[in-house]
Amino acid sequence: xxxxxxxxxxxxxxxxxxxxxxxxxxxxxxxxxxxxxxxxxxxxxxxxxxxxxxxxxxxxxxxxxxxxxxxxxxxxxxxxxxxxxxxxxxxxxxxxxxxxxxxxxxxxxxxxxxxxxxxxxxxxxxxxxxxxxxxxxxxxxxxxxxxxxxxxxxxxxxxxxxxxxxxxxxxxxxxxxxxxxxxxxxxxxxxxxxxxxxxxxxxxxxxxxxxxxxxxxxxxxxxxxxxxxxxxxxxxxxxxxxxxxxxxxxxxxxxxxxxxxxxxxxxxxxxxxxxxxxxxxxxxxxxxxxxxxxxxxxxx
Amino acid sequence: xxxxxxxxxxxxxxxxxxxxxxxxxxxxxxxxxxxxxxxxxxxxxxxxxxxxxxxxxxxxxxxxxxxxxxxxxxxxxxxxxxxxxxxxxxxxxxxxxxxxxxxxxxxxxxxxxxxxxxxxxxxxxxxxxxxxxxxxxxxxxxxxxxxxxxxxxxxxxxxxxxxxxxxxxxxxxxxxxxxxxxxxxxxxxxxxxxxxxxxxxxxxxxxxxxxxxxxxxxxxxxxxxxxxxxxxxxxxxxxxxxxxxxxxxxxxxxxxxxxxxxxxxxxxxxxxxxxxxxxxxxxxxxxxxxxxxxxxxxxxxxxxxxxxxxxxxxxxxxxxxxxxxxxxxxxxxxxxxxxxxxxxxxxxxxxxxxxxxxxxxxxxxxxxxxxxxxxxxxxxxxxxxxxxxxxxxxxxxxxxxxxxxxxxxxxxxxxxxxxxxxxxxxxxxx
Numbered sequence: 210x211x212x213x214x215x216x217x218x219x220x221x222x223x224x225x226x227x228x229x230x231x232x233x234x235x236x237x238x239x240x241x242x243x244x245x246x247x248x249x250x251x252x253x254x255x256x257x258x259x260x261x262x263x264x265x266x267x268x269x270x271x272x273x274x275x276x277x278x279x280x281x282x283x284x285x286x287x288x289x290x291x292x293x294x295x296x297x298x299x300x301x302x303x304x305x306x307x308x309x310x311x312x313x314x315x316x317x318x319x320x321x322x323x324x325x326x327x328x329x330x331x332x333x334x335x336x337x338x339x340x341x342x343x344x345x346x347x348x349x350x351x352x353x354x355x356x357x358x359x360x361x362x363x364x365x366x367x368x369x370x371x372x373x374x375x376x377x378x379x380x381x382x383x384x385x386x387x388x389x390x391x392x393x394x395x396x397x398x399x400x401x402x403x404x405x406x407x408x409x410x411x412x413x414x415x416x417x418x419x420x421x422x423x424x425x426x427x428x429x430x431x432x433x434x435x436x437x438x439x440x441x442x443x444x445x446x447x448x449x450x451x452x453x454x455x456x457x458x459x460x461x462x463x464x465x466x467x468x469x470x471x472x473x474x475x476x477x478x479x480x481x482x483x484x485x486x487x488x489x490x491x492x493x494x495x496x497x498x499x500x501x502x503x504x505x506x507x508x509x
Numbered sequence: 510x511x512x513x514x515x516x517x518x519x520x521x522x523x524x525x526x527x528x529x530x531x532x533x534x535x536x537x538x539x540x541x542x543x544x545x546x547x548x549x550x551x552x553x554x555x556x557x558x559x560x561x562x563x564x565x566x567x568x569x570x571x572x573x574x575x576x577x578x579x580x581x582x583x584x585x586x587x588x589x590x591x592x593x594x595x596x597x598x599x600x601x602x603x604x605x606x607x608x609x610x611x612x613x614x615x616x617x618x619x620x621x622x623x624x625x626x627x628x629x630x631x632x633x634x635x636x637x638x639x640x641x642x643x644x645x646x647x648x649x650x651x652x653x654x655x656x657x658x659x660x661x662x663x664x665x666x667x668x669x670x671x672x673x674x675x676x677x678x679x680x681x682x683x684x685x686x687x688x689x690x691x692x693x694x695x696x697x698x699x700x701x702x703x704x705x706x707x708x709x710x711x712x713x714x715x716x717x718x719x720x721x722x723x724x725x726x727x728x729x730x731x732x733x734x735x736x737x738x739x740x741x742x743x744x745x746x747x748x749x750x751x752x753x754x755x756x757x758x759x760x761x762x763x764x765x766x767x768x769x770x771x772x773x774x775x776x777x778x779x780x781x782x783x784x785x786x787x788x789x790x791x792x793x794x795x796x797x798x799x800x801x802x803x804x805x806x807x808x809x810x811x812x813x814x815x816x817x818x819x820x821x822x823x824x825x826x827x828x829x830x831x832x833x834x835x836x837x838x839x840x841x842x843x844x845x846x847x848x849x850x851x852x853x854x855x856x857x858x859x860x861x862x863x864x865x866x867x868x869x870x871x872x873x874x875x876x877x878x879x880x881x882x883x884x885x886x887x888x889x890x891x892x893x894x895x896x897x898x899x900x901x902x903x904x905x906x907x908x909x910x911x912x913x914x915x916x917x918x919x920x921x922x923x924x925x926x927x928x929x930x931x932x933x934x935x936x937x938x939x
Contacts, residue, residue, distance in 0.1 A: 265927070268619055286935045293938070353785050373715060376787070377771045456778075459771025460721040461764070463938035471723055471937070474590035475922075475930050476597060476615065 253489075260482035269479055277483035287484075290463045291491070297379075297454070297464070298447040301386045305443050306436060308387070309394025313435070314428075316395075317402035330399065333392055345385050345456055352376040352384075377459030385457045390446055394439035401435030402428065437503035441496055448492050555837040560585040561607025562592055563776075564796070564859065565685045565822060569892065570850055578844055580837055588775070590722070596621060596825075605838060606681075606825040611655040611724070611920045613681055613825065618669045622825040624678035629839050632846040633679075635863040637913075640683040640821070641675045645914045654728065654746025655921035657683060657821045681823030682842050683862035685854050688817030688912045692783060692793030696807045705729075705736035705815050708790050714768055718782055718791035721772035723933040725920055727756060728818050729792040732917065734759050736815045746921030750928055757932040761939045772937070776800075783808055792818075795858045798905075799897065810905040816917030817906075823862075855879050856892045860909060882908030 228236075260277055263270040281287050312333070320326045336344055351357045352375040359371040374380055405428065413423045451466035465488050472481040559566065559582055566586035574582050585603075587595065593612040595602065600621035608616075616622070627633050638644055643651040643658040661680055662672040671680070693702050698713070708717045719733075720726040731745040740755055742748060748756065763769065770788045773779045780800045782788045793810070801808035824845065826838050844850075851861025852870035856879065861867040868876055877883035882904055889898040906912045923929055 280931070284931065284935070286931070286938045290934075290938050349781065350785070353787055355786050455721075455774065459718075460774060460937065461769070461771060463934065467937070468934050471930055471934055473594070474722065475724060475926055476593060477927060477930060480927075 256482045256485055259479050260486050262479040262482075264477060264479045277479050278487075280480065281483050281487055286463070286468070287487075290465050290468055293462065294448060294464045294466075297382060297386065297450075298444050300383050301390060301447050302440060302443050304383070304387045305391045305394040306440070309391050309439060310398055310432070310436070312391070312395045313398035313402055313432075316399050317405075326403075333395060337392065341389060342452065342456070344389060345453055348381065348385055348388070348457065349376060352381055377457070377461055379458065379462060381457040382454055382462060385453050386447060386450065389453065390443045393442035393446065394436075397438035397442070398432055398435035401432045405431050433503045434505050437499050437505055440499055444495055444499075445492055448488065448495075553833070554579070554581060555834060556581040556583060557604045557834070557838060557841060558583045558585075558602070559605040559607055559824075560587060560592060560595055560603050562587065562589050562609070562822065564857075565607055565854065567853070569853065570845075573849055574841065574844065577849075578837075578840060580841055582841070600827055601829060604827050604830055604834065605841070606827060607684070607822060608681070608825060609820055609822045609920060610657040610660050610681070611820075611922045613823075614655050614660045615922050617660065617671070617680060620669070621828055622680065623828045623830065624663050624666050624668075624680055625682060625826060625839075625842075627677045627679055629843075630679070630682065630846075631843040632863050632866060635846070635865050636683060637862060637864060639686075639913060640823075640862060645910065649914050652816075652819065652916040652918050653742070653744045653921075654818075654919035656919045657686070657823070681825040682846065683821055683823040684845060684850070685823075685859050685861070686819060686821030686913075687795055687859045688819045688906070688916055689792065689794055690813055690817050690906070691790055691811050692779075692798045692801070693809050693811045694783060694786070694789045694807060695809050697786060697789040702790065702811050703814050705732040705813050706738075707813075708733055709737055709763065709768065711768075713790055714766070715770050716787070716789045717769055718771050718773055718779070718788045719769070720792055721774045721937070723930050724922055724926065725818075726772070726792075727753075727929060727933065728918060728920065730756050730760050732815060732818060736813075745918045747923050748925065748929070750925055753923075753925060753929050753932055757936050760936045764936065764939060799858060803895075803897070812906040812912075812915075816915040817912060818918055818920065819913070819916040820920040853892050856890075860913065864909070878902070878904060880909045882906075882911060 259269065261273050261275065262277075263272055263274050316326055316329055316333075320329055349356070353359065354371045354373065354376070356376070358375060359368075362368045363371060409427055409431075410423055413427050418426065449466050451464055451470050454462055454464040454467055465484065469481040469484045469488075472478075472484065557580055561584075563586040566584045568584065571582040571584050574580055589609060589612065592606075592608055593615060596606050596608050596612060597616040597619050600619075606622060613622070638646075640657045640661055643656045658675075660671050661683070662674070662676045663670070663678050663680060664672045664676055666678060668678075672678075691702065691705065691708060697716075700710075700712075707713075708719075719729045727748075728745060731742060731748070734740050734756055735742060735745070739759060740752065742752055771778075771782060773782055773791070776794065776797055779791065779793055779797045782791060783793065783797070783801045784804050784806045795810055798808050798810040824842055826835070830838055846863045846866060848863070848866035848868075848870045851863055851867030852875075854861050855867050855871060856875065858879070864880065868880075871879070874886045875889065878885040878889050878898070885898055885900055885902050887900050888896045889902065891897045
């Protein structure tokens with residue numbers, strides 16, 4: 210304390226080097242603000258602006274037209290695609306949450322040493338050393354008509370003809386997405402679980418709680434922030450995913466992002482921009498909903 | 510850096526002009542020897558940035574170009590959608606656009622490509638007539654769609670619309686083209702295939718595929734639907750709204766009936782679908798068929814009675830090119846057409862725009878197999894030197910004239926493309 214007190218007058222003795230506190234905090238926030246402004250806010254604003262433009266196949270015409278939105282909302286494709294994308298999001302979310310929670314639970318409570326926990330966690334991330342697409346397409350020879358699963362089933366006599374719905378179906382899409390995104394659930398949940406005070410669990414046990422009661426009354430409530438963060442990751446990833454849907458459904462299913470990609474492929478940027486704005490609003494509303502249920506900041 | 514380069518440009522142009530003229534004369538005499546080109550670029554390094562689709566943006570071309578001309582080519586290969594976007598939206602990021610003619614139709618009006626002076630093109634007279642009049646032989650029919658000759662010329666620099674007949678200004682120099690058709694697995698289809706409509710055979714239910722690139726996929730669908738006798742298009746490459754509606758409804762119904770296994774978007778996907786046996790008949794590109802065969806799996810590039818769906822690409826000059834860079838670009842283009850690249854493209858199964866010059870760089874066996882449709886007298890090697898076909902093999906679809914003479918339509922962009930994409934999205938969502 211006394212050192213600080215001594216230091217203060219010394220600093221005052223050198224005016225010009227000391228900036229007002231407000232300026233200091235502005236300066237500290239500036240780099241992030243600049244990065245976010247240039248790479249996030251300005252592009253987003255441009256997308257919003259472009260979504261009101263007119264276009265033909267060669268050019269975009271600045272102006273203020275609402276027909277891009279009218280076309281987006283007025284078409285049953287939009288509704289059907291959103292419904293389909295939301296269906297993927299809901300199923301993938303539920304599966305990754307259940308799987309992710311148990312993986313995290315195992316890592317946090319059943320692995321005793323911290324070193325082992327780190328090792329196991331690193332093992333979980335090993336698949337991420339390869340690209341998303343490689344991990345996805347490696348499912349194709351597994352699920353295909355003459356793939357590993359089908360040849361096993363046929364040779365074991367379980368089915369007579371190869372099962373067709375394994376590949377190029379919603380099943381394949383969801384399987385690949387769960388495979389790709391579960392880790393995004395494991396990490397934040399593990400992070401929450403690892404910080405639960407073990408004394409709480411002991412106290413619950415001393416008070417006569419069963420294992421199930423401890424799980425439902427102590428662990429799961431305390432893991433909620435992690436689940437919420439994981440949910441945000443998974444839901445936003447699934448909503449924006451087009452490549453998994455494209456590859457695993459064999460182009461038979463649509464997603465919102467895939468629709469945009471088709472538009473962009475013929476330079477229909479304003480139409481795609483309108484779609485993007487709608488998607489952004491939908492996703493932001495979903496995130497806001499999650500944040501209303503769980504106060505992440507309180508828990509962090 | 511830029512300043513220094515610019516300073517040398519003034520003096521260079523005059524000297525270079527003389528050299529080019531000399532080289533052109535030399536080549537015109539018929540020597541065909543590339544060493545006649547000036548090597549001045551070696552002392553004053555010029556770099557040309559080229560982008561385009563993977564089919565023709567090959568490192569071997571850049572290497573050979575460096576050896577012969579001293580010009581450094583920076584190649585960027587991308588898919589055709591990305592190429593269209595780059596051409597239209599980032600005109601300063603390239604010097605040479607290696608794009609397809611239907612993309613050119615879209616982007617020409619944006620003014621990012623400058624027309625080429627025909628008098629500076631040494632091999633203009635050697636370019637196959639398909640790109641000038643739309644006819645391979647005087648009596649062949651002009652195909653539907655964005656036929657290259659319809660977007661190949663303008664009346665004067667600065668024109669936004671295309672000329673009806675050849676003029677002194679070319680929009681792009683044609684380089685590469687081919688005719689696409691259905692690929693089949695002869696071991697799995699179990700019957701003769703001779704029409705686009707055969708893809709609708711219930712026997713192939715759940716074992717067929719078409720492209721999921723809207724502007725090309727709709728053409729394949731049109732070929733199928735017309736072959737099946739369900740509709741007669743005015744122009745498959747430029748459908749009316751009613752025609753689009755009918756085609757999409759037809760596709761939706763076929764999809765609901767479970768005819769398709771998948772829709773492919775990339776070269777690799779089409780190869781995998783075919784080689785894994787997921788599909789037995791699908792629209793396919795010639796090199797993809799070769800890739801399946803290279804795995805030892807039988808695959809045929811099946812000629813069909815309705816004809817082929819063709820595509821063609823060319824080199825366009827970016828608007829910002831001028832001075833020495835522009836001269837270098839012309840020289841590069843003249844070199845491109847002088848034969849070595851043409852032979853390289855021919856050996857990949859595509860066609861060169863200047864057949865006569867390419868012939869000088871191919872053996873009689875190669876020329877006979879690839880262009881004349883004759884049985885190979887010895888093994889056919891790929892440009893990389895691997896054996897592609899054994900002695901005695903005959904190319905599917907026969908000779909150059911048989912293939913390119915039976916083009917039913919060219920890849921195109923429709924006036925109603927906006928509506929088309931919307932409906933295509935409905936088809937995929939259905």
